Amino acid sequence: MKKEESHLLDSLGKQPGFKVPENFFENFNTRLAESLPEVTISETGQPTSWWVKARPYLYLAATFAGVWCMMQVFTHLSNTNADQMQRISEIAAGIPNDDNADQLIMNGVATDYDLLDYEDSIQADIQQQELK
Numbered sequence: 001m002k003k004e005e006s007h008l009l010d011s012l013g014k015q016p017g018f019k020v021p022e023n024f025f026e027n028f029n030t031r032l033a034e035s036l037p038e039v040t041i042s043e044t045g046q047p048t049s050w051w052v053k054a055r056p057y058l059y060l061a062a063t064f065a066g067v068w069c070m071m072q073v074f075t076h077l078s079n080t081n082a083d084q085m086q087r088i089s090e091i092a093a094g095i096p097n098d099d100n101a102d103q104l105i106m107n108g109v110a111t112d113y114d115l116l117d118y119e120d121s122i123q124a125d126i127q128q129q130e131l132k
Contacts, residue, residue, distance in 0.1 A: 105112065
């Protein structure tokens, strides 16, 4: 590897392959300004519409409304979990007595699925305790 590098350096030399003409950067700005086309700005005289003026404020209001809606959704979700926990505790208190379970179903506090799910979890807990 070293032989190849030394051979390349010997054949090509250490001089860079590119050179900048003399005084290239001294008058670069003036040459660039001369080569650019002249830009003319004309006034159209048309006033800006109210929509162009109101757009940033409407976007800001929409952003705040979106944040408010998200906070309402998250607050509702956290309250729903608390309501569900209360409902589960009511179901758990009423299940040992069949009359209470029927009453929970008739009042709409619990569904058949809730009762079956609760009974399945109780049976799973009993089986785990028996295995220990």
